[in-house]
Amino acid sequence: MPVDLELLPKQKRAAGERCCEPVVYPDVHRDHALRMAEVAKALGDPIRLQLVDVLRRHAGKVCVCELVPLFDVSQPTLSHHLKKLRDAGIVDSERRGLWAYYYVIPEALEELSSWLS
């Protein structure tokens, strides 16, 4: 699938002249890039990525008390990761009594997912 670009001759151009015209521009516009980078950044930690994986595969709401023992970090640290995912808009939570149930917001990953494929 990678089609070779027609490469410019490897010669030095005249002084003051541009080495090459910037023929390519990012057409993933700034806001899209910002949004997708935000999501990617939130997924850029192994624990958070696995959290999302567990929540997604469960396709429902998972109690935090089920999540904590799965990872080798303290409860505050896990809570911190969940907050990062919440702030990124990837998951949301619902309080019921003492428990908190987390779930993935399905649309949250769509933009990044379709850009990647």
Place this chain on the structure above:
Amino acid sequence: MPVDLELLPKQKRAAGERCCEPVVYPDVHRDHALRMAEVAKALGDPIRLQLVDVLRRHAGKVCVCELVPLFDVSQPTLSHHLKKLRDAGIVDSERRGLWAYYYVIPEALEELSSWLS
């Protein structure tokens, strides 16, 4: 698509008893999670994400001198971002004379992409 979990009754369990059995486990294994998180982390910066976007859409090799003017950062900073992408195995480069041409390694994004969709 999200199927509601059968939620446990919201009552306090007896002292010393587990609040709930950890019925879910991350089956994205550690190494996969590590690898995908590494890729996601590299994409977790707007400039790097746009860099990958430009390189991907060009489906060939793009000269660094074309990339620098596209972004509002200094040349060393852009070089730093390109190195991050190289370290993450997302892109590679080829030197030809004075110029360096970057391209995306297509397989690099596959794992994350298919996990996301």
Place this chain on the structure above:
DNA sequence: GTATTAGATCGACAAACGTGAGTCTTAGTG
């Protein structure tokens, strides 16, 4: 009421990050 529990928040710390100014290396020009 008190005690206990789930989970979020705070405070602190070291490590990693994004950035630019400056420098270095390599390659082409004259």
Place this chain on the structure above:
DNA sequence: CACTAAGACTCACGTTTGTCGATCTAATAC
């Protein structure tokens, strides 16, 4: 040879990150 240009690298900086211990807040049990 000296000069110039492309791009990587080094250093320094302020900011953000991941982590844990301690604390706080609700809600339940007694």
